[in-house]
Structures are given as structure tokens and as C-alpha cells.
Amino acid sequence: MQIKSLEGDVFWGRTMDFADSFFHPTNPKGGQQLPGKITSFPRGVKIPSQTPDWTTQYAATGVGVAGTFGLFDGVNEHGLAGDMQVLVEATTASQESLAERGLKGVFATEYVAYILTTCKTVADVRAAAAKTGILEDSAARGIPLHYAFVDETGAGVVLEPTDHGAFKIYDNVGAMTNSPEYGYHTTNLRNYVSLDTTNRGDGSKLGDYHVQPIEFGTGYGMFGLPGDYTSPSRFVRAMVVSRNLPPFHRAEGIQQLYNCFKTVMVPQGLGRDADNADRTDSTQYWAGFDLAKRTVVVQDSHYMTPTVKTVDPTVTEVTYQDLDKSFAPHVI
Numbered sequence: 154m155q156i157k158s159l160e161g162d163v164f165w166g167r168t169m170d171f172a173d174s175f176f177h178p179t180n181p182k183g184g185q186q187l188p189g190k191i192t193s194f195p196r197g198v199k200i201p202s203q204t205p206d207w208t209t210q211y212a213a214t215g216v217g218v219a220g221t222f223g224l225f226d227g228v229n230e231h232g233l234a235g236d237m238q239v240l241v242e243a244t245t246a247s248q249e250s251l252a253e254r255g256l257k258g259v260f261a262t263e264y265v266a267y268i269l270t271t272c273k274t275v276a277d278v279r280a281a282a283a284k285t286g287i288l289e290d291s292a293a294r295g296i297p298l299h300y301a302f303v304d305e306t307g308a309g310v311v312l313e314p315t316d317h318g319a320f321k322i323y324d325n326v327g328a329m330t331n332s333p334e335y336g337y338h339t340t341n342l343r344n345y346v347s348l349d350t351t352n353r354g355d356g357s358k359l360g361d362y363h364v365q366p367i368e369f370g371t372g373y374g375m376f377g378l379p380g381d382y383t384s385p386s387r388f389v390r391a392m393v394v395s396r397n398l399p400p401f402h403r404a405e406g407i408q409q410l411y412n413c414f415k416t417v418m419v420p421q422g423l424g425r426d427a428d429n430a431d432r433t434d435s436t437q438y439w440a441g442f443d444l445a446k447r448t449v450v451v452q453d454s455h456y457m458t459p460t461v462k463t464v465d466p467t468v469t470e471v472t473y474q475d476l477d478k479s480f481a482p483h484v485i
Contacts, residue, residue, distance in 0.1 A: 192217030232305030246318030258288030
């Protein structure tokens, strides 16, 4: 989701919903703990990746995995942010196939880092997407991906590699989720044109019968808003909630963003695999980005205390830092 303050500053964030954990121990029967880190990229460094000729132009930071050169989500020194999410319909192609079409191959798991370290704006992202494609990668665990990017002006784009590794490009309407393809989600919104934020205290008429609302009609404008944890339903909730916030100042931006995401976070245990009841898809962490400050706030679902990191253009090598793994309540 993305939201904008009265001052025009853009705040953007995502939940990482997965069965495997990135920062906290998990049930050994149900998943593994990946070595999640706050990963920072410097300017002007050649990345030792199998993706050819990738030299960073801009500093960036976000959530990644120790010892790798990808980002699940991040922001760069120019206020461009982006993330990856699952798209079952995504495709890949061989280096030869991409080259025949004049496209540079980039691995799916490295694409966010590639874009954030080589692009300043969404316009740059659109240009890069027209010249790149997703390279087949046997080491990528078979996870098909698509991508969302937003810059500090609020411009946004969704990239989906559904054309034999090449991208289909969509305008980002303010929310993003997993499968199906983005065009489905924006079309599905048309099923909810009747939703609004007005309570129905007066009830309604059924012919000559007056129907009294429950609890003074509170929340009835949103009656029919889907409440399940499927991607289409969470997309609808994300759009409705983020587009109906009261006006707020930039100092409240991260708090407002986090409150929006409470409506789509998936508790553990509600998305169990059919063949392994111990394996449950849930929200592993939340990341919120202040694009004006080039800052990311990361909260793990287990440790709760947020970790804050601002892009540092002075770093000279790729660095990996731990999340704050404490619970620091204010006790009174």
C-alpha cells in the first residue's frame, strides 16, 4: 500500500507473507528460518552475481538474506522503493531467448536490488523494464515473482514477467498483492463500487417495512468488504482502507501506514498446507518506507520492536545487519 501526507510525502509498505521465517525461529516441522538481514548496497560497486554487467549506481537498503545480492523490498538514495511478491503466472526465459529480443537477463530474486541500484524514478523503472527480462534460474527455489515500485512523487508501476520472461507493465493504483495478474485485481475492484465510509444509522426500507440496523448502523457502509486472507480479498481491503484515511501530517505517516496494514496481516495458523498442517503461511514481517527520508522501518512478527534504517550513501561494500530481536515495552 502507499499513502500520502498533507505535505505530499509518500509512505509505502508491504507485508512479507510466507511459511518460512526470516528473523525468528520457526516450527522445524513447518518451515525453516532464513538468515534475514537488513542489507545495504553502496554506489559504484560491481555485484558478484551471475547476472552480467551489474554495477550499482545508487545506494539502497532493505530486507534481504545474508550472503546474497537480492532484496525482498527496499528503498534507494533517491526515494525509489520497491518489492517482490508471488505471481504464479510469471515466466522466465533463457539468456539466448532474452538476447534475441534485445533484453538483458536478470534473475528474479535479484531484480528489486538491480532496479533500486540503477534507477532514480518510476520513469527510469519503466525504461529499464522495457530492456530487461527474467532469466531462468534453477537455484531460485521455483518461486515465480512480480514487482512493484513507487517513487517519492507517488508515481507507481507494477512489472509482471508474463511474456516468456519479458514484462507487462501496469500503472500501480496504490496497492499490490500476489496472484493473479494485476489486471484481474483492478477489474475485481469494480465488484465493490457500493462500499463507502458512511454509517447507516437510519437503516433502510423493504417496501413498507423499516429495517433497523444493528449497533446504530456503525460500519454498514463497508458491509460486504471481503474479510478472508486470499490475495484478491486483501487487495480490495488494502485499496479501501488506504484510500479512506483522514488527512494526516508527515510526522504521523509511518503510524498511519502501519495501521492500514493491520487489516491484511495474516495470523499464524490460518493458512495451513494441505499436506503439512505444521506449515502455515502467515505474515513474517512488515516493512514501512518513508520515501522522503529514504528510511525503512521493519517489524518482525515475533520480536515486535521495530528496526529503523536509513540509506547510507557512504558505505563502500554490501553490508548485512541484524534486526533488533528484542521486546522493549514501556512499563508503567
